[in-house]
Amino acid sequence: MNNIERRDAQMPYISDGAVFEEQKKCRMILQRLNTVDRSNFEEIGKIVKELFGKSEGAFLNPPFYCDYGSHIEVGKNFFANYNCMIIDVAKVKIGDNCQMAPNVAIYTAGHPVHPASRNTAYEYGIEVTIGDNVWLGGNTVIVPGVHIGSNTVIGAGSVVTKDIPDWVIAAGNPCRVIRKITEEDRKFYFRDRVFDQEAWNHMEQMWKEN
Template sequence: MTVPQRVLDVMHSPGIYFCDDPEMEAAQKEQLNLLYDFNATRPGDPKRREIGERLFAEYGEGVYLEPPVHANWGCSTHFGAHSYANFNLTLVDDGEIFIGEYTMIGPNVTLVTTGHPIRPDLRERVAQFSEPIHIGRNVWIGANVTVLPGVTIGDNAVIGACSLVTKDVPANSVAVGAPARVIREINEHDREYYWRDRRIPDDI
């Protein structure tokens, strides 16, 4: 089955909703079965792309995801062309996640679109809300980063390892920390040096 539009509309709309809908539960179970099949494929198996195109909202040309991938749904996540994620990418994708072309995601990264009300009685009723995450083109997200609901990360930005991204990060900047803060813009030094004092070879 494909995920019913009514279910997607509920999850992708602003505001509180409840996760005790039988139609939602059945659709999610089907998505999780697809995810299981995706993770069970061997390297180079063409079925991985076939399953990925069914599982995710968008699975662009040249996308490579290193299994295992963990996702609440899959159908709310858009992978732009030539994007890459190392192992243990976790997608709490009840809300939509947009990942731009050529973006690189390190291991053990978690992208969280969903939260729950502080009020205890609403949590008992499985209430939640979801806000989309937008990750631009050619972004590099380091290992063990967590991105929270509603965050936008601009094109070419770099997020340092182990950062907790709670607010938007502008394009062409480097952000690190918990919570993540912009520490500098990408600059001319980065054109010459790839890491610390190590110069990029002239023939590259």
């Protein structure tokens, strides 16, 4: 097996010339993305689609960083805020309607713990998966191999080292489940602050249409 095949099989591999050639293509796209006029939303959207390939309504606020782009699979209405970093050595699968606050980092890459093994230049990538309707708070870090369930919120500053289930609020370092999200949460927009009637009526109409 060559190193690209080893990498894509989530096996130990070495970043050789062929691997760097793939990264070079991504970096040319990122150069355009991270230097485009930040008020040109249409052009940003086009570059994001080129970077990720198949996407529907995906948008992000530059700067954004990744290794390949083609290893990132996003669902409908994906949004990432400023300074997002996805080290996509392995596949990163993100569901529909996912939002990422500033400075979110998703790592699929890693290196052996023992220095003798690490110094051989072998590294690895283990995929990360994120369900639908997930919100990742600012400065969240997700490490290789993690799965985050659908309809879950990860609090700001969290370091997610283990799987997180559906329908929970989780936070901390290491990230742990704090509580379940219930139907009662629907009426609040921040802590104990409830939606005003005008906003609530608008949302009810949106829910009916969907």
